[in-house]
Amino acid sequence: MEEEEIRVRSETNLLSPYSHQGLAFLFCANSKKSKNTQEFCMGPYVLNKTFYDRENDTSLGKFLLNYCFDADYRCKSCDRLMFEHLRRIVHRNTRLEITTRNVSVSRSTAAALIAPVIPNPFGSGANLCNGANEGELSESNFSLEDLPSTIPNNNCKQIICWLRCNSCSANSSIIPMPNTIFHLSFAKFVDYLSNGKHWISPFSSSVDLHQCLHCTFHSHSHFFAFGNLVSCFRTSPIYPLNVYFSQLFSLKIENEMDNLQNISPKIREVLDGKGTPMPDIGAIIAISLLSDEYLTIINSSSQKDFIEVPISDQKMQCNVKIYFANDFSKFRSNFLSSSEKDYVNSLSTSSPWYPQGGKSGKI
Known part of the structure; x- marks a missing residue:
């Protein structure tokens, strides 16, 4: 068995681009309503994904439908709905937080919050993603200035998406999820959010007409909605701590040298x-x-x-x-x-x- 593994490794061409069509990331999930929110329901463990592989990868659209917008999807550890969990993915120096929330509200509440506009079941991108420190989504205190430029209704039968800039609070227009994005590899989507360079998707803010020129991958929160369910993908940087050691020297050797000088005359x-x-x-x-x-x-x-x-x-x-x-x-x-x-x-x-x-x- 070991000889076979060595032979397979020796036959792999590390310089070939086909040998690097995958991604490994750290995954974990915490329940926000359990007695101890610091305990992990899932993980942390490393997941190895191959881009567009049928066995261990899935498309972004199927991930949203199966793991975010499925009301019956429960955690195998605590048997709670996954809506009550905060999922995290860590790759290199980027942490990706995935939160899902049912934001359906009554007609009177919606009218009181956003009376001049069509009732918005999706709320504000910023409020949805900020909430508590642990990433919990907020159902109330929706601000009219934070709303996206186009408000969908809750009868939408397809996945819709929009972006919100965490730096300038700009919201993009809400559009149906394109077919190319639906079939995008989920591992590749994580790769974009973690390793993407400064890519700009300029759009006008809902507050004023200035264009957002911040990075799409690092500064924007990605929102996906289906019916009354909203999922937020938000990235944050990780700053590894560097450990600096003092000059290495052995106290034992110095003590032995002193003892040697004392015992030499004897x-x-x-x-x-x-x-x-x-x-x-x-x-x-x-x-x-x-x-x-x-x-x-x-x-x-x-x-x-x-x-x-x-x-x-x-x-x-x-x-x-x-x-x-x-x-x-x-x-x-x-x-x-x-x-x-x-x-x-x-x-x-x-x-x-x-x-x-x-x-x-x-x-």
């Missing part, structure tokens, strides 16, 4: 000129006084000129000769207040003695 004292380790005199004396050979002879009645104790371990081998063992043992027992065990333990803190004094430096 190492030189332990090593002789040839670099061989010198045994600790205090440890040798302590081992000798605790050895079985020494204790056996010192406690016996026999008298010898010296007691010889062999010491051997992994680092050294030597023979220790203890002269006047009985005399020094009696001396310690008579004049030292501590016991023999305390005397042996005190040898661990012994240090070498260097003769001083006299003209030659020796005594």
Whole structure:
């Protein structure tokens, strides 16, 4: 299986334009009416789409009809209507928010809001898309200045669309969705909104007659309506945070260098000129006084000129000769207040003695 994947990858021509006819984006959905709106109902996960592929892509028109304008379409996670959800798509440095709302109002309310005009079931593009901070659409407070130039009625049996500029509040004319836009790949539509350059679709504002010259992909909200349902596609930039690290240095190495400078003189004292380790005199004396050979002879009645104790371990081998063992043992027992065990333990803190004094430096 791995060999087959490697073979397929090797046969793919990365420089061919046919190898780049797809898009990968991050998708997630949140319920706006659940107890915890921060929890994800869907995702986040990565979707890989191939442009105009029948299996994993769909047209923009079918996406609107199946996932935005279907009143029976519910979330598989929380079983709520998708109208109550905020869907987000993230690709590169662009976030796309998709919201859908039923904006049908009574005749009296519509007449009070926009009396001189035909009742507008679609409302204002800005109010529809702003709402709360979480992207919730608003049903009230429609402003006459924010209305599109042409007001449709709610008996429209086809998808209609218009644009609204988020910078200058200009609304385009409402037109039926062209057949070419209906069959546009949804993945390609996301690609346009995310990676499109500064493309201008000039149209007159409903407030004054100045033309909107802002970017169609980055500054405009795209509205699609069908019956009493309105879907808003709104993009916003994402600013990745850059992490700057200080100059890398190891505190551990500096501490080890300080410790090495402190311990170097001690190492030189332990090593002789040839670099061989010198045994600790205090440890040798302590081992000798605790050895079985020494204790056996010192406690016996026999008298010898010296007691010889062999010491051997992994680092050294030597023979220790203890002269006047009985005399020094009696001396310690008579004049030292501590016991023999305390005397042996005190040898661990012994240090070498260097003769001083006299003209030659020796005594």
